[in-house]
Amino acid sequence: MLCIGLDVDLDKIPKHLLVLDDPIFEFNKAIIDATQAYCIAYKPNIAFYEAYGVKGWKALKRTIDYINDEYPDQFTIADAKRGDIGNTSAMYAKAFFEDLNFDSITVAPYMGKDSVEPFLEFEDKHTILLGLTSNSGAEDFQFLKSDSDFLFEKVLRTSQTWKNSRQLMYVVGATKADYLKTVRKLLPDSFLLIPGVGAQGGSLEEVCKFGLTGDYGLLINSSRGIIYASHQEDFAEKAGQKALDLQSAMSKYIN
Amino acid sequence: MLCIGLDVDLDKIPKHLLVLDDPIFEFNKAIIDATQAYCIAYKPNIAFYEAYGVKGWKALKRTIDYINDEYPDQFTIADAKRGDIGNTSAMYAKAFFEDLNFDSITVAPYMGKDSVEPFLEFEDKHTILLGLTSNSGAEDFQFLKSDSDFLFEKVLRTSQTWKNSRQLMYVVGATKADYLKTVRKLLPDSFLLIPGVGAQGGSLEEVCKFGLTGDYGLLINSSRGIIYASHQEDFAEKAGQKALDLQSAMSKYIN
Numbered sequence: 001m002l003c004i005g006l007d008v009d010l011d012k013i014p015k016h017l018l019v020l021d022d023p024i025f026e027f028n029k030a031i032i033d034a035t036q037a038y039c040i041a042y043k044p045n046i047a048f049y050e051a052y053g054v055k056g057w058k059a060l061k062r063t064i065d066y067i068n069d070e071y072p073d074q075f076t077i078a079d080a081k082r083g084d085i086g087n088t089s090a091m092y093a094k095a096f097f098e099d100l101n102f103d104s105i106t107v108a109p110y111m112g113k114d115s116v117e118p119f120l121e122f123e124d125k126h127t128i129l130l131g132l133t134s135n136s137g138a139e140d141f142q143f144l145k146s147d148s149d150f151l152f153e154k155v156l157r158t159s160q161t162w163k164n165s166r167q168l169m170y171v172v173g174a175t176k177a178d179y180l181k182t183v184r185k186l187l188p189d190s191f192l193l194i195p196g197v198g199a200q201g202g203s204l205e206e207v208c209k210f211g212l213t214g215d216y217g218l219l220i221n222s223s224r225g226i227i228y229a230s231h232q233e234d235f236a237e238k239a240g241q242k243a244l245d246l247q248s249a250m251s252k253y254i255n
Numbered sequence: 256m257l258c259i260g261l262d263v264d265l266d267k268i269p270k271h272l273l274v275l276d277d278p279i280f281e282f283n284k285a286i287i288d289a290t291q292a293y294c295i296a297y298k299p300n301i302a303f304y305e306a307y308g309v310k311g312w313k314a315l316k317r318t319i320d321y322i323n324d325e326y327p328d329q330f331t332i333a334d335a336k337r338g339d340i341g342n343t344s345a346m347y348a349k350a351f352f353e354d355l356n357f358d359s360i361t362v363a364p365y366m367g368k369d370s371v372e373p374f375l376e377f378e379d380k381h382t383i384l385l386g387l388t389s390n391s392g393a394e395d396f397q398f399l400k401s402d403s404d405f406l407f408e409k410v411l412r413t414s415q416t417w418k419n420s421r422q423l424m425y426v427v428g429a430t431k432a433d434y435l436k437t438v439r440k441l442l443p444d445s446f447l448l449i450p451g452v453g454a455q456g457g458s459l460e461e462v463c464k465f466g467l468t469g470d471y472g473l474l475i476n477s478s479r480g481i482i483y484a485s486h487q488e489d490f491a492e493k494a495g496q497k498a499l500d501l502q503s504a505m506s507k508y509i510n
Contacts, residue, residue, distance in 0.1 A: 047346035091306040100308070108336070113395050136368070136369050137369040137370050140367030140368050
């Protein structure tokens with residue numbers, strides 16, 4: 001249930017990689033090889049690739065191809081926060097599900113049903129809708145109340161009525177662990193992607209306490225805490241150790 | 256005040272372009288040359304480039320470079336609907352404002368203040384926030400009422416309190432023209448980007464009636480209605496004619 005976020009920043013990766021042809025991919029490959037035994041998913045954060053233009057997009061393609069070829073059992077998430085009118089969402093779905101062959105993508109809900117359904121049309125793929133996010137700005141709109149519901153509750157409830165909603169998963173921030181109870185009332189069985197453990201300050205114990213359904217149902221993401229565990233030549237080995245530590249910490253809360 | 260949307264779909268462009276090395280760019284170049292006298296802005300829809308992977312990203316880069324080099328007075332909009340936690344939004348801002356050198360980008364509001372402010376830090380750039388969108392799914396959440404405000408009103412009002420909010424523009428769909436009065440009460444001077452005239456059914460007359468502030472303040476977008484005016488060899492000429500027609504129709508509402 002550990003997901004590792006691949007947020008590759010050239011300012012943060014070990015300096016000895018920068019002389020290589022494709023340092024972003026080489027960093028990812030080493031991290032993936034060292035951590036794959038301890039996680040079940042990888043989540044490249046698309047912004048970090050787009051920031052490097054064509055070079056970044058090529059590194060993203062090589063990274064997802066590497067995971068799909070070498071570790072086909074890993075679940076892959078394009079953390080892209082897309083969403084637009086229907087014909088445009090259909091193009092985003094094509095980009096991430098067909099061209100790049102990710103298993104899933106994160107999608108923003110503001111534009112409603114017809115902005116999300118084109119993603120849901122891909123029946124062997126998953127669409128991960130933003131429910132409650134881990135950042136401070138979540139307070140601005142997600143907690144606005146109408147009738148007796150918060151906006152994020154409306155998003156969860158309404159989206160469950162959409163076509164192919166069984167393929168929906170949801171983002172729920174670890175920093176909002178006390179609301180996981182509310183989320184679980186609305187979505188007893190849905191898979192939740194939980195960012196915000198670690199660098200953003202979320203508590204693993206609380207997330208597991210309120211979010212687990214039986215022994216499963218949570219995909220807990222860690223990015224910077226794992227991939228930047230060391231900035232030296234031993235970066236991959238240290239990332240593997242951190243991933244193992246986090247996986248062990250999680251396993252205490254299962255059973 | 257006409258903005259032309261560059262939503263390039265290889266299934267819709269003239270067949271004779273498909274034999275060229277970079278048909279997406281060649282199509283855009285011809286459209287831009289033929290229409291630039293009648294518009295003040297171009298808006299590539301990023302999904303349509305991402306759908307073609309590395310090849311699409313290269314065509315996007317060539318397109319924005321071409322506009323910036325040949326027609327530097329044109330205002331450029333990356334229609335990308337991005338938005339994420341702070342450090343990720345900063346990477347998206349870097350991608351579109353630095354690497355690609357767009358003048359502006361469209362951004363989704365669901366994640367609140369700290370997801371938008373990294374874009375606003377670029378003081379010579381504009382951030383175009385989704386207010387009220389033109390699609391049917393806008394009804395799902397944007398019209399939820401809390402206190403006496405719709406969600407979209409809260410988004411407009413709250414965002415005006417953010418740092419560097421003078422660089423904000425807003426998306427307001429043409430299909431919601433009757434709400435433009437409400438929008439103009441909250442944002443008397445802001446520039447509005449209005450999609451949805453044409454293919455989506457919005458009325459130019461109503462948009463101008465309710466949205467104009469003095470002689471300005473609106474950027475009205477047309478995409479498919481202009482760029483796919485013809486699917487033959489005369490596609491650029493016909494696009495120029497359509498752009499001129501729309502510009503003339505708009506000028507009736509300006510004194």
